[in-house]
Amino acid sequence: MTDKSGRARLGRRVVAPVLAVVVPAAGAYLWLNTNLLGREDVCGGLVSSESAEAVFPRSGRISDRAGLDDSSSDRIAFTCTVESSSFLLGPDTAYLKISGSRERGDFPFREYGRWPSPATVSFFSGGATGGVGSDHGWVLLPDACTTADGPAVIEGYAPKGSDPAKFARLLTEVANNTAERGDCASEEPLTAPRTLDTAPEPRRGRKGAVCGLAGLEFPGPKARVRADVTETVQDSAGPTWSCEIDDHATYAVTQEPGLVAGIRSSPGFMEQPRVSGLQVMGFDPTHVVADCAGTPTYFSMEVHEGYTSALEEPGVPSLRSLYANFVDVAGKRFGCGTP
Incomplete structure (x- = not known):
């Protein structure tokens, strides 16, 4: 009986120090390499961390180091860069750039070089109007957001390897949040497509x-x-x-x-x-x-x-x-x- 209780006490003395090391280490791992217990949104509330995290090809800590640049008097105009960093997977930080602006209405079909070729874009319409290329996408804000300066557009650049459908969902979500911010949201929010057509090959x-x-x-x-x-x-x-x-x-x-x-x-x-x-x-x-x-x-x-x-x-x-x-x-x- 004495031996059993002694072994139990010995076991507890061994486990306690191990847990003292493992638990903080696990917490540090989650803190440095995932967004667990991180901020719920970034870019002044326009971008949810969960949706942004889904776009990045690998897990990491979500932040917006410089925050939201909304110096324009136009409430839908802004730029913001979202970062995903991971200590374990290397020092490289992945970036997701999001912006709101007003463009000439046929922007997806002109300015060769700035916008992806329309022949390579997966267009979608119905719940929301937009298009996603290999790493560049856009979504139109509701008609009520259009002014004499043109329609309002959310534009985004995603890291290579991002899922196009998840990227479209993020851009649509930001478009809804931006419309709310600009006091021009429609009664029914924009809805992203569940799937996208595959972009054609040459x-x-x-x-x-x-x-x-x-x-x-x-x-x-x-x-x-x-x-x-x-x-x-x-x-x-x-x-x-x-x-x-x-x-x-x-x-x-x-x-x-x-x-x-x-x-x-x-x-x-x-x-x-x-x-x-x-x-x-x-x-x-x-x-x-x-x-x-x-x-x-x-x-x-x-x-x-x-x-x-x-x-x-x-x-x-x-x-x-x-x-x-x-x-x-x-x-x-x-x-x-x-x-």
């Missing part, structure tokens, strides 16, 4: 059906159609279609109501020369809105170096004729016709 161009559209002219010398030129076609069942012909041109058409409303309410939207027999309004001759069977439809064409550097070569269509051909051919897909 493919070899097809003679006679550029971008999969019979009759669409190649934006360059016709001989290059058979050369090593790839195209990426965003051809989902949604209201937005786009095609990028590598280094030559990017085409886009959308009937998405939120996007078209933002386009039509942006500064500089005015009457433009008729295109392919259609009366149009827009920002310039290659970014216009036409009426297609009663539905406002936006057509965008951005040309790149492969086209502009070949303009003097035989067989290269002019910018005006190239755009007219695009509106004519692509427009048939969306119910457009000459009145």
Whole structure:
């Protein structure tokens, strides 16, 4: 009996010091490598830590070292960088940049280089209007947030390897919080998509059906159609279609109501020369809105170096004729016709 009680006392004397080391060590591990007992939100309450943590490819401590930069008088304008740091997984810190701004309504289809090519974006609409590329995404705020300066947009850059659907949910959540902050939230909050269409992969161009559209002219010398030129076609069942012909041109058409409303309410939207027999309004001759069977439809064409550097070569269509051909051919897909 004495031996048993002695061993028990010895066991307790051994376990107690071990626990004294293990418990604080476990607490330190959780504190340094996860967001357990961390802040519930960052960026002035606009970003929930839980949603931000879900976007980062690995676990870590969530913070916003510099906090929210909202120096503008516009309540929806801000920038904030969220950090995820982990002591155990190395000194590298992952970053998630979030901002709110006002943009010209057709921002997803122009400014080549700043915004991801629309042909590579997974667009979504319905509960919320937005798009997510490989590491860059955006969501429109409700229509009530639009002013004379244009529609309001939440934009985000995510770390490489982030889940696109989780990123879309985070951006939608921030859009709702920003709308509340700006006193322009709708009665029903925006809802993020549960899933996203997979972004298309580049493919070899097809003679006679550029971008999969019979009759669409190649934006360059016709001989290059058979050369090593790839195209990426965003051809989902949604209201937005786009095609990028590598280094030559990017085409886009959308009937998405939120996007078209933002386009039509942006500064500089005015009457433009008729295109392919259609009366149009827009920002310039290659970014216009036409009426297609009663539905406002936006057509965008951005040309790149492969086209502009070949303009003097035989067989290269002019910018005006190239755009007219695009509106004519692509427009048939969306119910457009000459009145």
